[in-house]
Amino acid sequence: MILRIASVLSRSGKGAEVLLDPNPFRPSGGGQPSDRGRLEAEDFEAAVVDVRLVDGLAVTELRIGRGEPREGAVLRALPDEAWRSLLTRMHSGEHILSKVLEGLREGLRITKTHIGDKESSVTIAYDGEIGWELLFEAEKRARDVIAENRTVTVHELSAEEARAFPGLKANWERIGDDVVRVVEIDGFDANACCGSHVASTAEVGDLFVTAYNGSAPDWTVTFTVEGSLRDLYGQVMRRLLRGVGCPVDRIEGVYEKLRAEKEGLARDLDRARQNLSLSWTTEECGAFRLHFVELPGWTADLVSPAVKKQVESDGRALVVVLCPGPEGRGPFVVARGSDVSFDLRAFLKGHPELGARGGGASAWVSGVATAPWPLWRRALGL
Structure with missing residues (x-):
């Protein structure tokens, strides 16, 4: 279909808004997106990305491929018939x-x-x-x-x-x-x-x-x-x-059984987690008492209750738990007791060599890190 640009309403970067005469592209409405397609001329090409009614006018949004939209320019319209x-x-x-x-x-x-x-x-x-x-x-x-x-x-x-x-x-x-x-x-x-x-x-x-x-x-x-x-x-x-490995009419029953088993295991794990004790390596470090343990393959939520118990029972505690994965990267938890004036968020921010990504509060941070324990000791000034 042959048409012309009746007016160029705006032009910025690769984008433009124009009025077409006539406009073969259906505007959006009734919950339906507008037509899409292309406009072409010898010295111009643009994709039609949206058409919307504004005060009764069909404003056509273009993404310019080459050339410039000019008022009065004669173009060929190619609506995307498959999309429509x-x-x-x-x-x-x-x-x-x-x-x-x-x-x-x-x-x-x-x-x-x-x-x-x-x-x-x-x-x-x-x-x-x-x-x-x-x-x-x-x-x-x-x-x-x-x-x-x-x-x-x-x-x-x-x-x-x-x-x-x-x-x-x-x-x-x-x-x-x-x-x-x-x-x-x-x-x-x-x-x-x-x-x-x-x-x-x-x-x-x-x-x-x-x-x-x-x-x-x-x-x-x-x-x-x-x-x-x-x-x-x-x-x-x-x-x-x-x-x-089951027929189609039994898959829902199998799923419900597995879901119930998963919920039961989650409850069992939660009870076990609340009673979990960790084998800390403890070290007096002047301003704080360091408690450290490395647990390859563990998760932060599994060790968190034990960390909480440790910092609540020892106001001078600084707790570091590393859970490295197969390539060293893995979860970590660092927490402090109430008597330790140590901003853990600032500590992580000030030591990018730890490769730590995560968040928390000044008294508790967790996430994922790449550094081994010797680098953590060095960062702590030990």
């Missing part, structure tokens, strides 16, 4: 899934939508519980509507005509235009919407619910219409089943 088609399918799929969900549970209401190129989502207000059984049923019914190849028609109506449209769902507080754009799925749904849509439901493709999260009354359900993502989920599940 995918968002169109996603948006029509959202209408179908939203209508099905609202019909499955009384009081369930879609409050917001987000259309993406890989996954899209609907935000739900619902005082009850949302779970996989509900979502599997919604997914199945949505696919049935898609398979029925229902006609999708876009009507441009006056506000009066729109209000009289049978079964129309509209957020009238957000509709300020004289013309109301109504998207009708034959015999199924009618929705006031400024997004792009397919001509028939069969074009939507493979609707697949990927996730949900939240708690009553605020929920989010994520879905896609891209079969490649379904393939990815299936491949991951088959690899998992191979590793676990």
Whole structure:
């Protein structure tokens, strides 16, 4: 398509904002991102990265590849048709899934939508519980509507005509235009919407619910219409089943059993940690009493209770625990008792040779370090 730059609104670095005449790129709206594409001329090339409505004008954001945008310049527009088609399918799929969900549970209401190129989502207000059984049923019914190849028609109506449209769902507080754009799925749904849509439901493709999260009354359900993502989920599940060594209908039970075992082990470990005693090497160092131990392969949370007990029982204690890994790098904990005036954060900051990364307070720091114990002794002035 041939067009011209009607106005250059801004120009900075590689970016620019322009008005195009005509503008073949659909602006963002209705939860759907704008079209993307390219503008080309003999001496100019730019990517269209965003289009948004500002005071009724479609402001087009460009990323300049070469040349300069000039008012009156004649260009060729190349919209990204694959991007537009995918968002169109996603948006029509959202209408179908939203209508099905609202019909499955009384009081369930879609409050917001987000259309993406890989996954899209609907935000739900619902005082009850949302779970996989509900979502599997919604997914199945949505696919049935898609398979029925229902006609999708876009009507441009006056506000009066729109209000009289049978079964129309509209957020009238957000509709300020004289013309109301109504998207009708034959015999199924009618929705006031400024997004792009397919001509028939069969074009939507493979609707697949990927996730949900939240708690009553605020929920989010994520879905896609891209079969490649379904393939990815299936491949991951088959690899998992191979590793676990069980049939697909038992994987949830295996997971729940392993989760319960993990929680039990965590409780056991926590009890053991509270009663753990470390074999300190203790040394009188004038201003403080040094307690040191090196525990290769241990973690900071495992030794922390023992460190806490040591500094609480000995006000003059300066405790250093190093847990080096296979290549020397590993967790550390350094803490001091109440009678030691030693800012441990300043100590670490002043000794970069320790290779310590972490944080904490003036009396307790932890993280990961690379230096062996002799370098720590030297840094401590021992």
